Amino acid sequence: MTASVATAEARRVRRYHLALLAVAALILLLSLARVIGDAPELTSSGTFSAALLLAVPIALAGLGGLWAERAGIVNIGLEGMMVLGTWFAGWAGYQWGAVAALVAGLLGGALGGLLHAIATVTFGVDHIISGVAINLLGPGITRFLSEVLYAQGTAAAEKGAGITTSPTLSSTAPEVSLPILSDGPDLLGKLESTHWFLLSDVAGMLRGLTHNVNVLVILAVALIPLTYFVLWRTAFGLRLRSCGENPWAAESLGVKVYRTKYVATVVSGAMAGLGGVFLVFVTTKYVEGQTSGRGFIGLAAMIFGNWRPGGLAVGASLFGYADGLQLRSSQAVTGLLLFGALLLLVYTGMQVRSRLAAELPGVRQYTAAAAAALAAVALLWLWLTVDKLPNEFVFITPHVLTLLVLSVASQSLRPPAADGVRYRRGEQH
Template sequence: MSTATIAKPKSGQPGKGGRRMSLPVLLLVIAGVLILTSVVRLITGADGITSTGQMSTALRAAVPIGLAGLGGLWAERAGVVNIGLEGMMILGTWFGAWAGYQWGPWTGVVFGIVGGALGAVLHAIATVTFKVNHIVSGVALNILALGVTRYLSKFTFEGAPQGSSKQSPPIDSLGTFDIPGLSSGLETLNDKHWFLVSDLAGLVGGLITNLSPLTVVAVALVPATWYVLWRTSFGLRLRSCGENPVAAESLGVNVYKYKYIAVIISGGFAGLGGAFLSIVASNVYLDGQTAGRGYIGLAAMIFGNWMPGGLALGAGLFGYTDSLNLRGGATNVHALILLIAILLVAGVAYLAWRKKYVPAAITAAVSALMFIWYVSTDDVPNQVVTATPYVVTLLVLSLSAQRLRMPKADGLPYRKGQGK
């Protein structure tokens, strides 16, 4: 029997997630959102929502979220829920800063990966070997990582120049680069504020301006993950452990080994995201630096339906909303309220077309409230700006929950030979 039968879904059981959105439809949706964004920019005068600087900041904010999401994807495709991504990121920030301060930023990147992987080993031992509840283990790891890094900081950073018990000394930069000629040309085009053209220039320009080498590595890991998990026999065996470990074992797959490998890789990705925060995003380690990005990365993975491409879109969305806060975007968030209200109107039309009249009525009411909020105010409080990434996370998950399909054995305990 071919191992390809492991992951083959039964006929007539497409899964709870329903049909996947085809690429042409997805591209049309993205194009529609870009056009609406351009219209909103012209109406509100909030040119910053599609500026090159805004998009560049959004990419930088999306990278640690995306890396955490990739870590969650590897673990959950093997059947292990990884709530401990936040703790693994915390370990990555501390180990990355500690090694980066002493031996250089690239060494810090390596140690950040190792730090996250060490946390993942603890999670794998607890969940795979001792069958501890995955949620309990992940939460415990988050608490442990926070306490350990605070304890270690007192001995390593407190007496160092420009360091303290809550902050590391500055770390040397990895450097940044632009695409010669193209970056400056797109920024000039963006500054003209033309309809749609300038918005596209800002989007593309932000992706190729002020790039860190680690950003390029992180982006390349998305297609690399897709290729390994969906185009190799190793990936097939790993995914089979998250779909049907009993069937996988009957075909000779060492389920425990693949779960351990997946969780350790998961921790390495999360640790890399943490190292990005302390080495690239701010060039110092700060207590509480992750700020819940591990959880947001997990949300991006769920939003992406446990697929790398969807995960990247989710990370980009959450990174963009986070960038509004980083760039002092009270005016931009006010414009975003109008954009959300218009998108909700489109959602009402879609739900009515699907004959889901009650959800359509609720969505229409929310849309009306958003319009009233926009018209009745000229600005938004700073507290709303700060909370925007987390609110968007909750909204996106609640709206996309009906189309999701997690791996069938995700989070379920497995014992060797249980199928006999």
């Protein structure tokens, strides 16, 4: 038993070291792409600051999906729950301030999660159908409430509200800077402006991630390791995950499956609602349609992360970074093509090296490497021939990236075994 524990610990340490090496390699490739492609926005503090703001609501929606699906509840209603979170945050925030907005947004999202739990857990409704219904109910309910509470002649209308927007929040969450790195003299900003290879790139990244950071961003980032600890390091988390793998076996061991699924789904809605609160804090008001499909992208980030918090964080960061780049300039997106080509070339080299080391015979073993090499050549050709991308292509870049990443990640996904399965107490499967 001691030897197996030591082996597992060694594997965790090895994965940790490999993750650090991967991050260092990505930073190096980004710096190379920035220098070769003359695209300073690839590693600028502005890009990373925007990426952080754009990644947070995606990560929160993904965390919501993670909580539900680890308990066996497919939750594609994250978008509707985010919409409920935005409306309730805007409604409470203009009257009572930031804290009230936070609490109301959490409760609004949790209400959507409760509806999903009632439909799927209690009444056995198909999880997809229930999720679609919540995605339709969310915008419908919020429009109805806006027409009732923000109509002309009301106190809210006098403060600038309309049927598609709430009054401005009376207060928002404060912003903080990390001591030493971004507080006081702007040393990172000065180093970034030198445009030195690698050093200025690292400075730009650090400045973007640590300078004037919203407190809610810090809370959202802290929720990722907290979720890992609760779900993978506590007895409650073990019971919750057992409900997603085999609820009948969990039932036989005394786990209260219905209650656990309810808790997980309500927490899922609250997480999505918190993502909506963040959007309201960024715009300082509720605006109809401000979620812009981030609930669905959060679901994609969760799937990309293989239903684990660390992978989810990577997926949300990737989508947020692509979205931040397209907001900066089309030249930045062109530089992303070069970065993608360099990344694929490195991947091709790693695949060929691993195949040669394993001495695997046959042409089929090199299919992945060949496909990656062809994709790298295509991206290089686009980078060399396209001076400025059309605005339409720049706008859809995050969505195209979502599809590409999911198509690659889907080869090694392992969802919970009973995810989406209808459960009834006493049944045997």
